[in-house]
Amino acid sequence: MWAELLPVGRDEATGGYHRFAWTPAELECRAWFLDEARRRDLDVEHDANGNMFAWWLPADGSRGDAVLTGSHLDSVPGGGAFDGPLGIVSAFAALDDLRGRGVTPRRPIGIGAFAEEEGARFGVACLGSRLLSGAIDPARARGLTDADGHTFAEVMHNAGFDPEAIGPDDGLLARISCYVELHVEQGRALDEPVGVASAIVPxxxxxxxxxxxxxxxxxxxxxxxxxxxxxxxxxxxxxxxxxxxxxxxxxxxxxxxxxxxxxxxxxxxxxxxxxxxxxxxxxxxxxxxxxxxxxxxxxxxxxxxxxxxxxxxEIVDFNLALRDRITATLGGVPVLPTGAGHDAGVLSARLPAAMLFVRNPTGVSHAPAEFAEPADRLAGVEALTAVLDDLTRG
Known part of the structure; x- marks a missing residue:
């Protein structure tokens, strides 16, 4: 999976990525997401804001009380390979791991790919999760413009969405019990393979x-x-x-x-x-x-x-009970704050949210030198697998 995504939107001269929302490179990443979901017979869903979800449903087909994981596929200008996609690739791998162990989920497990997380095209970060959670006025969002003068409403329409339908989806949020996002750590604060976020600074x-x-x-x-x-x-x-x-x-x-x-x-x-x-x-x-x-x-x-x-x-303190449960499940890994914004921070206003970090030995992010060692990536998958297994058992 990782090898399939690596070439998409990559500048051969600099090694940086240009995957702006609803541009050809990001649309190719979206198609990859849908292919991976269908390959696993997951139930695919789009909300009105351009966010994508792939659900592994329990045997009875119930959709409520779901555990959601995932991240985003878009990038900053000249960004690194790991910011966003690592969380989605790891989520698919964790589902494969659970299935390989013969786990049958008692509640739905979802993988989300949130739209325009970086804000590189329309200027507002986490736009997809802000719309979903009601953190931004839909009228304002429709009027946002990119560098070429195209409005968000126009781009959404061209992508097959109804711009008048964007905004909060209380029904979808009510089905989700919690959200856990895995992400590459974006500094040098983590000296072990995996950590847990305590907060996002203002x-x-x-x-x-x-x-x-x-x-x-x-x-x-x-x-x-x-x-x-x-x-x-x-x-x-x-x-x-x-x-x-x-x-x-x-x-x-x-x-x-x-x-x-x-x-x-x-x-x-x-x-x-x-x-x-x-x-x-x-x-x-x-x-x-x-x-x-x-x-x-x-x-x-x-x-x-x-x-x-x-x-x-403002400062986002992640749900304490969920954070402590995840930390205990992982045997007491480091807990650290972050200066980077994430969809998990936006969604935390509406539901319990948490984050896992995977070590970045370069300490560089939003640039080509962003990196995570293969062994640490696999440790991240193992950690996410354990967390999903625990959360879906009760």
Whole structure:
């Protein structure tokens, strides 16, 4: 299974992956998911938000009180191979392991593939699980646009979904007793093959729009310029300084410059800030400091600044009883927090959720160097198998 997915959406020059939601590469991954589900005679289901589910039903065909696992198939620009797909490949392998042991589930076991988890195409992370759980207004989601100006509603329609039907699915959520997501660890905090998540730290995304005046780079004097690139540059430095001051992390990893000519002063610059930290107040202070610094830097250049929050998630403490049960099942593996957002964090507002981490020896994620050793991957499958076996017994 892993070998089949590896080439899909991979840049041969960099080794990074480009699997944006509903692009050909991600659609190929979706087709792979459906093939694997049907190969195992699993019951396949799509919700209205583009999330996919494959169910192993008990002998009586009941659908309630289900245990769900899985992850996502999309990637960030130039991302690694393991972020997302590892959880889905491991889930199929765990089901195979359970069947090989002759286990007959007393309740349904599901594998979920959530849509647009990274937010790389439409700007809102965990969009599929946010829609499913009611964490985002469907009207806002329909209006989200990608870099080419295509709306989420348009893309959903072209993929065969009804954009007017997106939103919370309380009936589906009511059938799920808990969600356990396996994921590659995205730092160097885990020194054993497998760990369990305690919490997801607060994190969010904010957009800064700097508007100036486009003009000729060679004939416009410095005093006549309204160059939005200058306050933007101050904003990037301010983000680092604010993060250091408040004990957080802050990143400006995406910008859009208009018109983008070498010999043209930009008319506008749009920049996205990612900020995360151990406490909500610290993250909010960081963003406030960056906003204030950007506005101060913009005034002498006669540039306007607009600021908007695109998404924010407060600290997520995973269900304590479920976490402790999983940790005990696995014999006391390490328990650690994470600075990365996940569908499990979004779904935890509606049902008990937990996460398993598989060791990443490079400590690198969202980049080609992201990695998990084969032995650790197999340890992750064994751990997930044990957890699913325990949870479906009662």
């Amino acid at each position: 994190h969010g995304r904010w957009r800064f729009d700097f508007a100036g005046e486009g003009n000729h780079a060679g004939t416009t004097g410095l005093s006549d310029r309204r160059d939005p690139m200058l306050p933007f540059a101050h904003m990037v430095i301010a983000a680092r300084e604010a993060a250091e001051r408040n004990g957080t992390v802050a990143t400006v990893g995406k910008i859009k410059v208009v018109p983008g000519g070498v010999n043209a002063i930009p008319s506008s610059v749009t920049a996205w800030l990612d900020a995360r930290g151990p406490l909500d107040d610290a993250v909010r202070r960081t963003v406030k400091d960056v906003d204030e610094a950007a506005r101060v830097a913009a005034r002498p250049h006669r540039v306007s600044v607009d600021f908007a929050e695109e998404s924010y998630t």
